[in-house]
Amino acid sequence: MDSAGDIGFVGLAASLVLVVVAFAISLRLRLRLERDLVVSVARGLVQLLIVGAALAIVIDPDTPLVWSWLWVAGIVVFAAATVKRRAPAVPGLFWIGLVANGVTAIVGFAVAFGLGIFPVRGTTLVPVAGMLIGNSMKSAIVVAQRLVEALSEQRAEVEARLALGQPWVAASRPILRGVMRTALSPQIENTKALGIVFLPGAMTGLILAGVDPLDAVLVQLALMYLILGGAATTTAVTALGVVRRLFESDHRLVALPRSTRDTG
């Protein structure tokens, strides 16, 4: 194969030159990041080699498609666990993340495979799910973390609204809007800057693997639109789920970290 797809282990080792540079900078400037650098490089290598070996089996045309679907389910569960870990103040966030990522996967797959954009194969199911859920997970994490911070910082405004007899949905709406904008903006900016500022991963990978650039662009565009829609879906489901969990059934805001309320 005359493409960049075959770099081999020698090529991989050569790519570590820049890591060595980073190591040297850390050492010279006493950043104390040497250990983290080594661990991250080694961990990434081992993880991806295992994933690569497993993927080779899962997406093999002779392997039943059910294994690809199980892999997708694993991605959804792992993404939910990651969201939970990054915003521990929200009770029941794992289940919110599971529903949000699950809904995103269902909607995204319905479009990607139901409308025939991609054929249903292991080689498409797993990568599409990875990109869709991976990006949605980032938005979900931002939403969950920012909502806790914003409701804590702006507790006085929320309680002023609750004291007027507003239900929790109305009392949290201005904050919810701001946080959802914050969570979705990077994805929208990424879509705007496509091809100008950066060449996104899938397209770069396909071109490096020898695919015609125009075909690579079409695949990338379809993926970006799916990712944008997926991020919006995940953001909305996570935001509503998180806000619901942060209010009691009698329309009181729960105690939150970094609360600024007066208790004199």
Added chain:
Amino acid sequence: MCNYNRHGPSRRATGILARVPRGEPLFAFESVSVGPPEARRLHRLDARLPAGGLTVVAGPSGSGKSTLLRLCNRLEVPSQGTVRHRGEDVAGRDPLGLRREVAMVFQRPVTFAGTVLDNLREADRGCDEARGAELLERAGLAPAFLVRDASELSGGEAQRACLARALATDPHVMLMDEPTSALDAKATAVLERLARQLVADGTPVVWVSHSEEQMRRLADCVLLLADGRLDRDGSAQEVLGDG
């Protein structure tokens, strides 16, 4: 002890207050505790707030004054015990309806984005300019304030705009949580006068304060808390002495 009906209903005598049994306290706290056992903010508090007039809830920082006030409109709920509003357990009330009936002005004025009229509409969606002007007048602000950006008001103006907004739900009780702590002497005097006017119009006021001078100026009744417990209660003179 304060006479619970000394300041009986006047302007609203045909409304809900007319149905209130004589002698029924505005709020009664029956063995109320708030917070986990290791960090109680109120400890088995037994206290009653009189049906009318202006009651000042006083005590040092951390004595549970604000917590007691927040129990009245269910922004806080007791871990143990019962809070009654005019004899009725507030736990059985719809919290949204209760909060519109028992309004609250907070320590720091919190205005929402938009004009003062926009702020009033957060409490009363159908508030038109005439109604807005009437609410502002009750809070001591000129009608011209309706179109002012709420974020550009001074501290005293913002607190009065918050009072007008709280009045927009047509409350039967006004809770005021140290509402003058961030205001200068002039703005404080204006807000105190407005609170007395509310009482004169038949709306009982529960005012949290830690200033003895303010208690003497304002209070018909004083409820003094210490370490989350009732220390003393009665008229300002009974509680504070002749000073």
